[in-house]
Amino acid sequence: MPELPEVEAVARTLRPLLCGRRIRCAEVLHPIVTRPQTPALIRELSQGQCIEAVWRRGKYLFLELKRGLVEMHFRFDGQLLWFASARELRARTSSAAGLHVDVIFELDSGVLGFIDPRHLGRVHVWESAGDCAPLSSLGIDALSRTLTAEALHAQISSSKLPLKEFLLNQKKIAGIGNIYSCEALWQARLDPRRSGNSLDHKESGRLHKAIVSVLKRALECCLDPAPDFSGPQWWFQGPEEILRVYQREGLSCRRCGGNIRRIVQGGRSTYCCLNCQK
Ligand SMILES: [Zn+2]
Numbered sequence: 001m002p003e004l005p006e007v008e009a010v011a012r013t014l015r016p017l018l019c020g021r022r023i024r025c026a027e028v029l030h031p032i033v034t035r036p037q038t039p040a041l042i043r044e045l046s047q048g049q050c051i052e053a054v055w056r057r058g059k060y061l062f063l064e065l066k067r068g069l070v071e072m073h074f075r076f077d078g079q080l081l082w083f084a085s086a087r088e089l090r091a092r093t094s095s096a097a098g099l100h101v102d103v104i105f106e107l108d109s110g111v112l113g114f115i116d117p118r119h120l121g122r123v124h125v126w127e128s129a130g131d132c133a134p135l136s137s138l139g140i141d142a143l144s145r146t147l148t149a150e151a152l153h154a155q156i157s158s159s160k161l162p163l164k165e166f167l168l169n170q171k172k173i174a175g176i177g178n179i180y181s182c183e184a185l186w187q188a189r190l191d192p193r194r195s196g197n198s199l200d201h202k203e204s205g206r207l208h209k210a211i212v213s214v215l216k217r218a219l220e221c222c223l224d225p226a227p228d229f230s231g232p233q234w235w236f237q238g239p240e241e242i243l244r245v246y247q248r249e250g251l252s253c254r255r256c257g258g259n260i261r262r263i264v265q266g267g268r269s270t271y272c273c274l275n276c277q278k
Contacts, residue, residue, distance in 0.1 A: 002074045003059055004142055004175030005215055006236055009222035010080060011056040014112075014229075017082060018051045018063060021107040032119050033102040045125040046070060046105070058138045058174030064129075070105075071124045071132055072114060078121025081113040082229035089113055092231075115232055142175040143215055149208040156204050159196035163207075165266045166196045176211065179239075179246050180218060182271045184210040186245040189255075191277045192270045193263070217242050245271045 002010070026046045028039035045068055053064040063070035072078070081101075083089040089104065089111050103114040103123045114123050126132040139155070140147045155173065159166050166172060167181035176184070185192045187210035190203060199207070221238030228234045244254050248271060249262040258275025 001076050001177055001179075002078075003177035003180050003218075004056070005180070005218035005222045005239065007056045007059050007061055007074070007175075008143070008219055009236070010227050011054050011061055012223065013226045014061075014080070014082075015054045017110060018054050018107070018112065020050065020052075021109060022050045023047055023065075023105050024108055025104075025106040026125075027104040027106070028102070028123075029104065030100070030102040030119050033114070033116065033121055033123050037124050042103070042123070042125050045127060051107075057135060057141055058170055059177065060134060060138070062132075062135075065125075067127070069126045069129050069132055069135075071122075071126065071134060073122045073134070075116070075120040075122065077118055078114065078116040079232055080229055081115055081231065083111045083113065086111050117232075138170055138174040139172040140174065142173050142211055143219075147173065147208075147211075149205045152208045152211075153199070153201055153204040156196040156199055156207070161196055162193050162265055163190055163196060163199075164192035164268075164270050167211075168266065168268070173211075175215070178268050178270075179243070180211075180214050182246045183214045183242075183244060185270075186255075186272060186277060187214060189277055191274065192265060192272050245273065247271060 023046050026043045028034050028042050031039055034042050049065040049067060051063050052066055055062050059073065061072040086106050100117045101113045101115050102119060105112040114121065129135060140151060156166060163185055164181055167176045188207040190207060218239045221242060222236050224238060245260055248260045251260050253260055253273035253276060256273060256276040258273045260271055260273050263270050
């Protein structure tokens with residue numbers, strides 16, 4: 001599931017391809033991904049509009065239009081493809097491989113396709129950023145300069161949530177998912193089960209440092225090699241190499257040699273070393 005670093009890498013790589021281009025035609029092939037918005041509304045709000053900027057907030061990708069905003073969320077398997085022409089896209093999607101293209105934005109040059117084999121990803125178009133409900137519900141972006149150690153402490157010290165669940169709550173801090181929350185807590189040597197308000201300044205400072213360092217390191221990996229939008233077989237490889245605890249259940253901790261355990265919190269797997277994470 002793409003988290004902040006993956007979506008940021010997608011935004012940076014797409015920017016030169018999309019900025020300044022006009023959306024000639026928007027086609028929704030699987031209306032479930034735009035619900036409750038209808039294909040007609042998606043067309044009405046996006047067709048003929050120029051893409052002025054491409055940016056990310058939390059795990060969302062936004063295409064800023066001259067008037068309005070395209071919002072995309074990849075959920076588990078959503079991906080973007082870039083084709084030179086609509087003809088190429090149709091040739092690829094009609095192949096036996098079946099690419100499950102959900103939404104197509106045909107630009108004055110090039111075609112952007114949103115694909116998701118399970119159709120769980122989401123694409124919406126809003127008349128203005130103010131209308132975009134997901135955007136207004138997001139907390140401070142995890143890589144934004146406004147997320148200082150002080151700001152994190154203020155947020156975390158007023159939360160009774162276990163640290164792991166606090167980090168996954170997009171309304172508090174936006175952009176961190178299951179993988180990088182495990183990694184940040186391991187790096188900060190904090191027990192994921194502790195409640196937010198049990199952290200002193202020193203500990204929340206350590207967590208802040210760990211969040212920023214884990215996300216920045218992952219982003220570097222996601223940009224080298226940069227996303228390749230030519231087919232669904234492509235996916236980020238680099239970030240796996242920097243993981244220290246995620247999905248290492250039963251293996252020994254790279255810091256203390258203790259046993260990495262998998263515990264379940266809020267229905268999600270947490271990987272941690274309870275020997276050195278206190
Ligand atoms: Zn350990």
